[in-house]
Amino acid sequence: MSKKIGFFICHCGINIASTVDIKELMDYAKTLDGVVVSQDYKYMCSDVGANLIKDSIKKHKLDGVVIACCSPRMHEHTFRGVVEAGGINAFNLEIANIREQCSWAHKDKYLATEKAKALVRGAIAKAKLLESLETSKIDVTPEALVIGGGIAGIQVALDLAEEGHKVYLVEKSPSIGGRMAQLDKTFPTLDCSSCILTPKMMEVANHSNIELLSYSEVIGIDGSIGNYIVKVKKKARFVNMDKCTGCGDCMVACRLKDRIPSEFNEGMGMRSAIYMPFPQAVPLKCTIDAQNCLMLTRGKCGTEPLCVEACEADAIDFKQKDEEVEINVGAIVLATGYDLLDPTSLYEYGYARSDDVITSLEMERLISSSGPTGGEIIRPSNGEKPKSITYILCIGSRDETECPWCCRIGCMSALKHVYLLKEKLGDDVEINVCYTDIRSFGKGYEEFYRKIRGMRTNFFRGRPSEVRNAGDHLTIDIFDTTTNTL
């Protein structure tokens, strides 16, 4: 038995009607086999439009409905409800997307109408073959996976755990904490970053609903929405987690002590081959860096590895292997955070040429009391106190050759630094800020900016063309676009 199809076309204001000839499409649909009624309305998704469809289903005893309108992603759900309310099975609905895939994409009215006809013809042919379906419910796994152990991942894990869900928190580095652990203060309130973060890290470590998979990486995800099977690689730490007490004796003993640039200190300080990223690490266990450890790279470390000798808990195990575990979760939260752009590629700013050109995160480590200098501000090239510090904002961002977008944290982070540097160095150190526009958009940000503006700081609107070595100092040429002066 042939189905009775009702055809409905939405003008979507002028979104569809200005490019597709509605009248012609309506008349065309009427000529197609199976179509018993063809109607239009300005906004089919409105209450009036919905009633029009419902009434038509009853009046014409329709058993299939085709709506030419926006993408099914937008309103398929809405219209299924309408069709159901009209008295037929919701799955007898077919949508012809003549907005996103036709009217929005084209300018020529004739050609767009012809394309709309083809889309409608296909949808009607399909509608005749549709069968009624029943919906059913499937249980989802109540466990969740959070990828990334920075402040975002930590907070998500804690919130989910508090609601009673079991949470797996996967972090690729030896400790959770992420970028926030590297920060000294937060803007605009100048709170102590660690004082906010470390209690939360501790809570994660102790929460009965959270299983922390540190020094681990997700290597595969399978399954479907609500029921994922996730493969996680637990990288070998070469330290027995049950035995290690986190005393740090091994780090002091290591032959490579103070020889490897510390990731936590952004290379501004050094660590050993067996290390803990920072003293407040969670978990508070040591890890051997397989890329550098003499024992692991050459199979030999003096007559005997000094860490083994130093470890009273006998926790070091060079034979440890990577492990793979499989976990089942219903939801996955990605909280993988950000990386800084490597300014080496922007040669003109001198990062590759001078030790005294540093990133804001490197400066953060210099400012921090847990940093390599204990919070003393020095020039990396000679260890002396700087006379003048210049911030260049928007390095690589809002820049078509690197990232066209705004990073949204650079301005505030620099303003925060200005405050902290003024506090540490006083007014005898000159501070300049070269900005594009100061984007101080959040709560309390503009007030913070005003405060800094009143603090004897030079603001230049413009990006320097070049940073040059000039003997023992750097020179910077900047064209200030507010005063049109070099």
Add this chain to the structure above:
Amino acid sequence: MKKYVLYPGCVMPTEQYAYEMSIREVLPLLNIKLVDLEGFSCCGEPIKSVNQMLSLALSARNIALAEKEGLDIFAPCPMCHLALSESKRILDSELGMNEKINKFLADEGLSYTGKVDIVNTLDLLHDIVGVDKIKELVKKPLKELKVATHYGCHLIRPSEIGRPDDSENPQKMEKILEAIGAKPLDYPEKLDCCGGLLTANLPDSALTKTGQKLQKVQEQGFDAFIDICPWCHRQYDSKQTKAGEIVAAKLEVPVFYLTQLLGISFGISKDKLGLDLNLSPVDKLNLGGK
């Protein structure tokens, strides 16, 4: 042996003879044959700001002449190289431009199809010949000659259209100079402008730029200053004394074309390389013997 049509431009054949002389001596040794062609016109760059279509048509005409020979173009002048490359890019990418220009070329029985490549001295030496080949020919290595390089603007900018070297950190001249035994060193003013393009409107400012850069080069103890553009060379070499007067400094910086220095290291005699045409004190280095 690879063949190129030599596109001489205007400055090189009318005043900067030494560049052409050294090119004609050095390239054949590196298996590059240069073909001279009759009928070339201006590259178009000088009138680009006044009439872009005419500039484009002139470039296209020159390229079409080479196309007729079936040979790629070698344009030693970076300004010509930029004009031709930029026009090629416009003709190859802008819809309808090709047809428009070809209508103009049809009068002379020429047509532009975009088949030929346009090279400059720098990419020809570094990318096509290669530093290994250059190294093989060196007879008199320039032992430890401390040199400062100057690329000029046209050769490295604008980067969007693809230039022979990086716009912020060009290194190809350095590689070539290392191959002939010289010691190129980085210096902060490396990318500073020669001032040449200011000459017509602000002659004193132009020479100030020239003088300031040479002064810095001299202060840092360089033995020689190497350029590759006839416009820049005119500033640094031909006008060095004048530039010194403007910045109130006694400038004595030997300035060479890259190809002159290559020739010296290959054992070619000074007169063939046009060394006596250099107005800067190149003799004080006693390169190339007699």
